[in-house]
Amino acid sequence: MFKKLSALMLMLALAPAAANAFGVKDYHKEVMTGDNGKVECAACHGDAKRKTIPDATACEACHGTPADVAEMTKRADPHDIKVEPNPHDSLHYGTDLPCTYCHMEHKESKVYCNQCHEFTYPDMKR
Amino acid sequence: MSEKQELNHSRRAILKGGMAMAATGLGVAVTGSAIAAPNTPESFDEVVDVIVVGSGFAGMSAALQAREGGASVMVIDKMPVFGGNSTINGGAMAVAGSSLQKEAGIQDDVNVMVEDMLKAGRGMNDVEMLKLVCDGTAESCEWLIGHGVKWKPFVQHFGGHSIQRVLQTVESSGAGIIRPMIKVAREQGVDMRNQVRMESFIQDDKGRVIGLEVREGYYFPKEKTGKIRRFGARKGVIMATGGFGNDVKYRMMQMPELNSDLDSTNHAGATSEALKQMMLIGANPIHLDQIQLGPWSSPDEKGFGTASQFATIATYPHGIVVDVRTGERFFNELADRKARADAIMTRRDDKHQPVYPVGFTNAAGAAKAQTLAWGMKYNVIKKADTLEELAEIYGMPADKLKAQVARWNEAVKNRDDKEFGRPMQEAILLEEGPWYAARMWPKVHYCMGGVRVNTRSEVLHLVTDKPIAGLYAAGEATGGIHGASRLGACAVAEGVVTGRNAGRICAAEKGINLKLS
Numbered sequence: 001m002f003k004k005l006s007a008l009m010l011m012l013a014l015a016p017a018a019a020n021a022f023g024v025k026d027y028h029k030e031v032m033t034g035d036n037g038k039v040e041c042a043a044c045h046g047d048a049k050r051k052t053i054p055d056a057t058a059c060e061a062c063h064g065t066p067a068d069v070a071e072m073t074k075r076a077d078p079h080d081i082k083v084e085p086n087p088h089d090s091l092h093y094g095t096d097l098p099c100t101y102c103h104m105e106h107k108e109s110k111v112y113c114n115q116c117h118e119f120t121y122p123d124m125k126r
Numbered sequence: 127m128s129e130k131q132e133l134n135h136s137r138r139a140i141l142k143g144g145m146a147m148a149a150t151g152l153g154v155a156v157t158g159s160a161i162a163a164p165n166t167p168e169s170f171d172e173v174v175d176v177i178v179v180g181s182g183f184a185g186m187s188a189a190l191q192a193r194e195g196g197a198s199v200m201v202i203d204k205m206p207v208f209g210g211n212s213t214i215n216g217g218a219m220a221v222a223g224s225s226l227q228k229e230a231g232i233q234d235d236v237n238v239m240v241e242d243m244l245k246a247g248r249g250m251n252d253v254e255m256l257k258l259v260c261d262g263t264a265e266s267c268e269w270l271i272g273h274g275v276k277w278k279p280f281v282q283h284f285g286g287h288s289i290q291r292v293l294q295t296v297e298s299s300g301a302g303i304i305r306p307m308i309k310v311a312r313e314q315g316v317d318m319r320n321q322v323r324m325e326s327f328i329q330d331d332k333g334r335v336i337g338l339e340v341r342e343g344y345y346f347p348k349e350k351t352g353k354i355r356r357f358g359a360r361k362g363v364i365m366a367t368g369g370f371g372n373d374v375k376y377r378m379m380q381m382p383e384l385n386s387d388l389d390s391t392n393h394a395g396a397t398s399e400a401l402k403q404m405m406l407i408g409a410n411p412i413h414l415d416q417i418q419l420g421p422w423s424s425p426d427e428k429g430f431g432t433a434s435q436f437a438t439i440a441t442y443p444h445g446i447v448v449d450v451r452t453g454e455r456f457f458n459e460l461a462d463r464k465a466r467a468d469a470i471m472t473r474r475d476d477k478h479q480p481v482y483p484v485g486f487t488n489a490a491g492a493a494k495a496q497t498l499a500w501g502m503k504y505n506v507i508k509k510a511d512t513l514e515e516l517a518e519i520y521g522m523p524a525d526k527l528k529a530q531v532a533r534w535n536e537a538v539k540n541r542d543d544k545e546f547g548r549p550m551q552e553a554i555l556l557e558e559g560p561w562y563a564a565r566m567w568p569k570v571h572y573c574m575g576g577v578r579v580n581t582r583s584e585v586l587h588l589v590t591d592k593p594i595a596g597l598y599a600a601g602e603a604t605g606g607i608h609g610a611s612r613l614g615a616c617a618v619a620e621g622v623v624t625g626r627n628a629g630r631i632c633a634a635e636k637g638i639n640l641k642l643s
Binding site: 052053055081091092093094096097098100101112115116117118 | 206207208209213214297299301304305308320321343345348351393394427428429430431499500503504
């Protein structure tokens with residue numbers, strides 16, 4: 001136990017690095033980098049341990065509530081088949097799906113709906 | 127705190143409770159004493175009257191009914207979203223004696239519905255539970271309307287039912303039932319918790335279920351995510367945990383032929399761990415090898431998709447299904463699901479590979495198919511102006527296809543399908559194009575099996591056949607109601623009726639005192 005802990009603490013000590021080493025997305029680099037030039041993990045992860053998937057409420061600080069986001073991507077006509085449905089206000093799940101099931105910071109994002117559907121969202125930043 | 131510390135802490139907490147299996151995974155040998163030792167903590171992190179596990183038709187109905195009975199209710203779901211399979215299903219409910227049937231002049235009776243379900247179930251059904259479900263459909267239909275559900279203004283004829291008795295939400299989705307129920311539940315103060323996975327039951331020294339050990343903040347399907355917590359239930363725990371249709375490993379233990387080659391209509395969370403936890407404390411598994419394949423799905427898309435709706439509302443009542451090699455029909459398109467799925471899966475080449483049959487109807491037959499445009503957008507449903515063109519698209523012999531359509535039209539005129547004995551109430555003449563078609567192949571859809579319950583929705587013990595105190599189950603998690611094959615639109619009926627039954631009875635129980643930590 002002690003050995004594992006010390007190994008982990010060593011890792012933590014070596015951890016702070018430039019944003020790109022973490023695979024932080026380009027559009028997030030500025031907001032997630034602290035004054036010292038290091039990534040501020042706490043911006044999303046808060047006090048939680050490393051590799052803990054952040055609570056989606058962390059996204060709300062900048063992006064607004066799920067209802068706000070749903071409004072931003074609202075479709076003029078939800079029945080128009082030429083437009084893919086609003087992923088932030090789904091027929092099946094409303095606005096309940098936490099952001100983190102589609103939007104990944106340190107790896108490629110994916111569309112939760114596409115476990116069943118074939119929606120294309122070309123504007124989604126992967 | 128570090129991740130390692132956290133995990134070890136959690137594991138230690140569980141081991142102390144005697145449920146090694148829950149923490150270390152099913153691959154680990156567990157001694158008899160570890161299973162038998164009741165998990166008896168002195169206190170809980172949170173306590174409510176009723177905990178409902180799962181948030182599909184059965185879970186939400188149970189939660190609302192228990193809340194309306196005055197109980198404090200918490201609903202937990204391991205997934206990031208609520209509704210399980212229910213919110214992605216077709217939203218069709220079989221109702222015996224609905225007001226829509228009366229308006230349409232359709233005579234129906236609870237006993238006729240019971241007879242239809244017994245016939246499809248090959249007589250294997252739990253008749254008492256079956257009667258409870260059918261008897262409750264008309265009243266539950268009204269109850270759903272009162273909770274915001276909107277039905278299409280017509281009654282449909284689904285396969286295996288002797289008459290038209292199927293209502294469907296205007297959304298053509300179970301979401302049209304689940305979303306309104308969640309809205310009402312939240313308004314009424316039901317505590318809705320997603321990302322909370324049940325790990326194991328907590329029982330008192332007499333074996334009564336008094337709560338659950340859960341993993342809160344669980345990120346499906348990452349096993350070790352979240353924190354272990356203990357939730358107490360003064361009146362009881364209602365298991366509305368669905369089936370295991372998407373648990374390939376476990377379903378193959380029951381039916382080896384249902385391997386990973388077969389797709390499923392189920393959501394990714396339709397797995398077996400809740401069922402196993404019930405069995406661990408003595409629940410009696412019934413009919414676990416009765417696993418239904420949906421006969422209306424298409425191999426050209428994932429899951430339930432667009433073709434399933436198209437088949438149930440267009441092709442099956444108003445069109446025909448043919449073997450592409452002969453252009454000829456080969457089964458009763460309105461038989462029960464098992465008969466149809468079995469028939470379709472006989473279409474194979476000499477290497478045993480599927481030869482996907484094609485189901486089609488014309489514009490009049492497809493008039494009510496809401497998913498038609500979506501299916502065409504994703505190239506699952508195809509349009510042809512003439513039968514020759516249809517034959518060309520799917521490589522069928524055009525002359526034989528045309529001869530088959532002519533024979534079918536004769537049968538429609540005579541209101542008698544001499545070849546396969548299909549009910550003809552909804553059959554139409556297939557004389558004019560354009561034609562709409564989809565390739566078909568069954569997908570794993572529903573588990574008829576589950577735990578044995580009585581008409582009070584109490585889970586019965588394997589040895590004594592007496593209720594396990596504090597433990598209720600409803601919906602697909604229970605076994606025996608449908609026997610060998612569930613009829614279409616009867617899962618919503620079962621979920622809502624048995625969920626409400628469990629919620630009502632559990633809420634009326636005298637609660638026990640539980641301590642908060």
